[in-house]
Amino acid sequence: MLIAQLDNSYEFPHPDTALAEPNGLLAFGGDLSAERLKTAYRKGIFPWFSPNELPLWWSPDPRAVLIPGELHTGRTLRRFIRKHPYQITVNYAFEQVVYGCAQRQEGTWIGSDIQLGYQTLHQEGLAHSVEVWHKQQLVGGLYGVNIGTLFCGESMFSKMENASKCAFVAFYHHFLRHGGQLFDCQVLNHHTESLGAKNIPRKEFLRHLDQYQKQSLQAGCWDAQALEL
Known part of the structure; x- marks a missing residue:
């Protein structure tokens, strides 16, 4: 199953569409602006990724x-x-x-x-x-x-x-x-x-x-x- 690539909007896929393995991986890309971070947290999504990689966005199950x-x-x-x-x-x-x-x-x-x-x-x-x-x-x-x-x-x-x-x-x-x-x-x-x-x-x-x-x-x-x- 593919995950979504974020664009210049601040929209995120619904957390229910996150992968089971790796657990909770929902999307990649986008910037790390305050507006995007606010949108993410209000939807139960957070960033976590390694240096020099595109941002990865997560909403694991369970939480x-x-x-x-x-x-x-x-x-x-x-x-x-x-x-x-x-x-x-x-x-x-x-x-x-x-x-x-x-x-x-x-x-x-x-x-x-x-x-x-x-x-x-x-x-x-x-x-x-x-x-x-x-x-x-x-x-x-x-x-x-x-x-x-x-x-x-x-x-x-x-x-x-x-x-x-x-x-x-x-x-x-x-x-x-x-x-x-x-x-x-x-x-x-x-x-x-x-x-x-x-x-x-x-x-x-x-x-x-x-x-x-x-x-x-x-x-x-x-x-x-x-x-x-």
């Missing part, structure tokens, strides 16, 4: 999510959090967080073109970062895209023990306090599964997305601020 109330923090992580040496903030250093994620081996797909796209989304108030600081040095963080009351996590990084997990735990509680209703983790991996993420059918995820993107978070969620852990 990994973290549901409010299902965050898992094991005994070891809880013990670490009680004694953690970190300061955690929101939207203090978006570009640095994206760059930190891009330096990870798994983050090699985050090239300069897609970094620019997310930076534009950040300037428009749609993409956000969580930073972890130790002695005024950035040692971890995460970033993603907010659609209504849903947060689409894109990538995270750690330079010190449990830094990205601490970022997520602090952000999880902050997001829920402001009316957040679902975390999109895209594809289940060991890291997100250890925090309580699970797979749900794509159709169920798209129903949630359709509902939650029509709703709004409480004011102040994305103001630059320190978070408690």
Whole structure:
């Protein structure tokens, strides 16, 4: 089965037409403009591809999510959090967080073109970062895209023990306090599964997305601020 090649419009095929193998591959091509990225996320589609390749667009089935109330923090992580040496903030250093994620081996797909796209989304108030600081040095963080009351996590990084997990735990509680209703983790991996993420059918995820993107978070969620852990 062939996949669609995107043109200069911002239209995407319906996620139901994505391939089963590789799981969720829906389309290729197009640019990485903020407008295209916004259209993609609102339809449950995200980019992921290797450097020097045309953009590939995905909507896997099943979809990994973290549901409010299902965050898992094991005994070891809880013990670490009680004694953690970190300061955690929101939207203090978006570009640095994206760059930190891009330096990870798994983050090699985050090239300069897609970094620019997310930076534009950040300037428009749609993409956000969580930073972890130790002695005024950035040692971890995460970033993603907010659609209504849903947060689409894109990538995270750690330079010190449990830094990205601490970022997520602090952000999880902050997001829920402001009316957040679902975390999109895209594809289940060991890291997100250890925090309580699970797979749900794509159709169920798209129903949630359709509902939650029509709703709004409480004011102040994305103001630059320190978070408690």
